Amino acid sequence: MKRTHHCNALRPEHAGQTVTLTGWVHSRRDLGGVLFIDLRDREGRMQTVFDPADLSKEVFDTATKLHAESVIEVTGKVRQRPAGTNNDKIATGQVEVLVKELLVLNHADPLPFQIDDPEAAAKVNEETRLKYRFLDLRRPEMTHNLRLRSKVAIATRSFMDEQGFLEVETPILFKSTPEGAREFLVPNHRDPGTFYALPQSPQQFKQILMVSGVERYYQLARCFRDEDQRADRQLEFTQIDVEMSFIDREDIYALIEGLLKRVWKTALNIDIPTPFKRVSFQEALNRWGIDKPDTRFGMELVDFTEDFRASTFKVFSGAIASGGVVKAMNAKGMAGATQGQIETMTEYAKSFGAKGLAYIKVENGEWKSPIVKFFSEAEKTALKTKLAIEEGDLILFAADQWLNACEILGKIRLYCADVLKTQGKLTIDPKQFNFLWVIEFPLLGFDREQNRWYSSHHPFTAPVAEDIPLLKTDPKKVRGQHYDIVVNGVELGGGSIRIHQPDVQKTIFEELLQIPPDETKLRFGYMLEAFRYGAPPHGGIALGFDRLCAILCGTTSIRDVIAFPKTAKGTCMMTDSPSQVTARQLRDLYIEVKVKKPE
RNA sequence: GGGGGUGUAGCUCAAUUGGUUAGAGCGCUGCCCUGUCACGGCAGAGGUUACGGGUUCGAGCCCCGCCACUCCCGCCA
Numbered sequence: 001m002k003r004t005h006h007c008n009a010l011r012p013e014h015a016g017q018t019v020t021l022t023g024w025v026h027s028r029r030d031l032g033g034v035l036f037i038d039l040r041d042r043e044g045r046m047q048t049v050f051d052p053a054d055l056s057k058e059v060f061d062t063a064t065k066l067h068a069e070s071v072i073e074v075t076g077k078v079r080q081r082p083a084g085t086n087n088d089k090i091a092t093g094q095v096e097v098l099v100k101e102l103l104v105l106n107h108a109d110p111l112p113f114q115i116d117d118p119e120a121a122a123k124v125n126e127e128t129r130l131k132y133r134f135l136d137l138r139r140p141e142m143t144h145n146l147r148l149r150s151k152v153a154i155a156t157r158s159f160m161d162e163q164g165f166l167e168v169e170t171p172i173l174f175k176s177t178p179e180g181a182r183e184f185l186v187p188n189h190r191d192p193g194t195f196y197a198l199p200q201s202p203q204q205f206k207q208i209l210m211v212s213g214v215e216r217y218y219q220l221a222r223c224f225r226d227e228d229q230r231a232d233r234q235l236e237f238t239q240i241d242v243e244m245s246f247i248d249r250e251d252i253y254a255l256i257e258g259l260l261k262r263v264w265k266t267a268l269n270i271d272i273p274t275p276f277k278r279v280s281f282q283e284a285l286n287r288w289g290i291d292k293p294d295t296r297f298g299m300e301l302v303d304f305t306e307d308f309r310a311s312t313f314k315v316f317s318g319a320i321a322s323g324g325v326v327k328a329m330n331a332k333g334m335a336g337a338t339q340g341q342i343e344t345m346t347e348y349a350k351s352f353g354a355k356g357l358a359y360i361k362v363e364n365g366e367w368k369s370p371i372v373k374f375f376s377e378a379e380k381t382a383l384k385t386k387l388a389i390e391e392g393d394l395i396l397f398a399a400d401q402w403l404n405a406c407e408i409l410g411k412i413r414l415y416c417a418d419v420l421k422t423q424g425k426l427t428i429d430p431k432q433f434n435f436l437w438v439i440e441f442p443l444l445g446f447d448r449e450q451n452r453w454y455s456s457h458h459p460f461t462a463p464v465a466e467d468i469p470l471l472k473t474d475p476k477k478v479r480g481q482h483y484d485i486v487v488n489g490v491e492l493g494g495g496s497i498r499i500h501q502p503d504v505q506k507t508i509f510e511e512l513l514q515i516p517p518d519e520t521k522l523r524f525g526y527m528l529e530a531f532r533y534g535a536p537p538h539g540g541i542a543l544g545f546d547r548l549c550a551i552l553c554g555t556t557s558i559r560d561v562i563a564f565p566k567t568a569k570g571t572c573m574m575t576d577s578p579s580q581v582t583a584r585q586l587r588d589l590y591i592e593v594k595v596k597k598p599e
Numbered sequence: 600g601g602g603g604g605u606g607u608a609g610c611u612c613a614a615u616u617g618g619u620u621a622g623a624g625c626g627c628u629g630c631c632c633u634g635u636c637a638c639g640g641c642a643g644a645g646g647u648u649a650c651g652g653g654u655u656c657g658a659g660c661c662c663c664g665c666c667a668c669u670c671c672c673g674c675c676a
Binding site for chain 2: 227233
């Protein structure tokens with residue numbers, strides 16, 4: 001007998017119908033004479049009633065002994081609940097099923113943790129939840145996340161399809177390309193000593209697909225990076241990977257704005273305004289001290305370099321004299337910061353190489369600060385005006401090289417926002433989504449230790465056309481045609497227009513990155529080869545699908561939107577992977593393990 | 600690799616300055632209960648205080664080590 005309805009389906013109009021439901025025993029309330037069992041399936045909950053007057057003793061006794069999460073099938077008549085016993089908390093709360101038949105499909109042992117109470121279940125240690133993930137995923141909150149993720153994937157596919165994109169799968173067994181993230185290697189027994197690598201992203205394949213004439217490619221691509229993890233980073237993750245031919249940056253912006261508009265509408269029924277604001281890398285650092293700014297709150301950075309150029313306060317004027325800047329930030333309402341909080345902020349500053357953190361507490365009409373005595377009246381006036389200083393404010397300074405000074409205050413700005421949020425002085429609407437494009441990143445950074453340039457994105461990123469001459473004269477000033485999409489301080493994705501001119505690519509590889517030609521050939525030969533046979537101008541982007549889902553689900557950890565995530569150390573609590581393999585397996589792969597086995 | 604946090608009953612947590620037999624709620628077992636919905640009531644079982652050392656008359660608490668989980672830095676072209 002199959003079920004006739006899901007557990008969310010029944011309403012007063014079904015009264016009188018005989019129905020069959022299947023699902024899990026969500027909770028059991030045994031009142032001695034009458035017994036209630038809330039039955040739960042994927043869709044919802046339904047109260048069933050066992051009345052001994054209407055039932056055989058066997059059925060009633062069986063029901064009495066059911067544990068939570070046992071799997072049952074019940075058949076009975078739908079009826080309206082007696083007056084005054086409706087339950088507004090559930091959708092089916094006006095009706096109940098008077099059970100006639102009960103079939104126990106499977107008994108459940110007592111649970112390692114309770115899942116019937118959402119508040120209690122949400123507090124359970126993540127270690128336990130991950131070990132018993134199959135139980136954790138039964139919780140409606142987690143089911144919601146799985147369902148939303150599925151809906152977002154479908155919305156993405158239908159939108160991309162409408163826009164003329166082909167979904168193309170690319171290999172999981174790929175070639176090792178040792179730049180960037182550490183790779184997972186897969187031994188090849190057919191040729192001992194050779195290895196595949198799992199892709200960090202399908203970057204090279206998607207560019208080659210452009211050479212193949214696909215013109216518009218996308219994929220919900222699994223990617224693998226063997227790096228340390230974070231709340232928003234897993235060893236394996238999913239990207240919405242996109243590449244297009246015969247386009248410029250504007251086409252990418254428009255496409256992704258359309259996609260996100262669709263996704264937000266589908267998932268949250270929210271209309272997000274487009275186009276998104278665009279901010280240059282330089283402006284992002286200048287105003288928010290970070291290349292992925294959270295613009296949902298103020299406390300922007302202000303430049304005081306000119307005001308302190310001739311200051312008698314040598315910490316400031318000295319930094320400026322050696323080519324640095326002085327920046328300040330007004331942490332509104334933080335004058336009451338504790339010594340511990342000031343210390344935390346100082347530690348942030350020190351982690352960037354600063355000697356300390358200068359600050360002013362504005363309390364009781366006074367500027368309390370170890371440094372304010374060095375300031376001239378003009379300097380004080382400048383601070384007061386440009387920072388709009390008021391009673392209760394905390395002013396924080398950074399005097400350093402431009403990037404460092406910005407990043408110090410950027411870090412502190414986020415810390416202050418957290419503190420103010422905890423104190424209830426800063427509230428952010430959970431439905432507010434501030435999207436923006438960060439553009440005009442520097443194409444190259446300079447590695448002092450290795451004394452060479454490195455690609456700040458990846459080596460196929462095209463320079464801004466007008467900056468190409470600077471490649472040979474002033475590489476630092478070259479801007480890349482790279483863009484990041486940021487929402488609420490989260491880097492949702494990034495991409496670039498790619499280089500399709502062989503001579504520019506050659507300059508980047510050989511002159512700037514200083515990769516020897518033979519090595520270039522070894523690593524990227526197939527790609528450069530492909531580019532000799534008619535490569536269209538192209539570019540693309542990749543969005544972090546897990547992060548996207550996490551934002552939509554209102555969680556900061558992507559583990560909450562991945563069915564079976566790994567722990568921070570990369571283990572799976574449920575399957576206990578990774579694990580040792582047999583000597584035979586190793587022998588077949590021609591692998592010798594040099595680490596001593598435990599025990 | 601480094602720094603912070605956490606670890607006490609199946610789950611969530613308590614345990615005063617280092618001091619009696621380590622407690623509570625939920626869950627579990629048994630009994631009672633005919634309108635509950637996190638049902639209620641009574642009774643009971645359940646502990647290597649993550650693990651290994653040390654200090655002490657005495658350690659859940661202090662010290663050293665170690666493991667796991669977690670957050671962050673490094674790392675993530």
